[in-house]
Amino acid sequence: MQLNNYAMKGLTAKEEEIMGYFWTNGPLFVKEILGFYAEPKPHFNTLSTIVRGLEEKGYLSHKTYGNTYQYYAIVSEESFRKGTLRNVISKYFNNSLFSAFSSLVKEEDISVEDLKKLIDEVERGKAEK
Numbered sequence: 001m002q003l004n005n006y007a008m009k010g011l012t013a014k015e016e017e018i019m020g021y022f023w024t025n026g027p028l029f030v031k032e033i034l035g036f037y038a039e040p041k042p043h044f045n046t047l048s049t050i051v052r053g054l055e056e057k058g059y060l061s062h063k064t065y066g067n068t069y070q071y072y073a074i075v076s077e078e079s080f081r082k083g084t085l086r087n088v089i090s091k092y093f094n095n096s097l098f099s100a101f102s103s104l105v106k107e108e109d110i111s112v113e114d115l116k117k118l119i120d121e122v123e124r125g126k127a128e129k
Helices: 013-025 030-034 044-056 077-093 097-108 112-128
Strands: 060-065 068-073
Touching (some): 013 030, 013 044, 013 068, 013 077, 030 044, 044 060, 044 068
């Protein structure tokens, strides 16, 4: 699935948590997702509703086994991360990567040495392309 098709359909914290189970474990039945939770576990129907919502948003699909579904991720964690970062840069930094990076440098008090390492990595990455 292309990033543009779902980039604006953000995830709630609970949806992102559930997607993490799919990215880590591969295809899952809703009853298997319940196993990842400590007591008190969420209700089966609650998880089922969230999973169906993730499918409607285009993050999951399913295979049918009798009267039950096994869901699987159709959006990779990497694609989700990239899309989320693009949305943050667009929303909070007026589509300026420079402004976003500048803000991170100021807020996180990144050292000049770390900045030089980052520049070296970027230059090596561009040279490899």
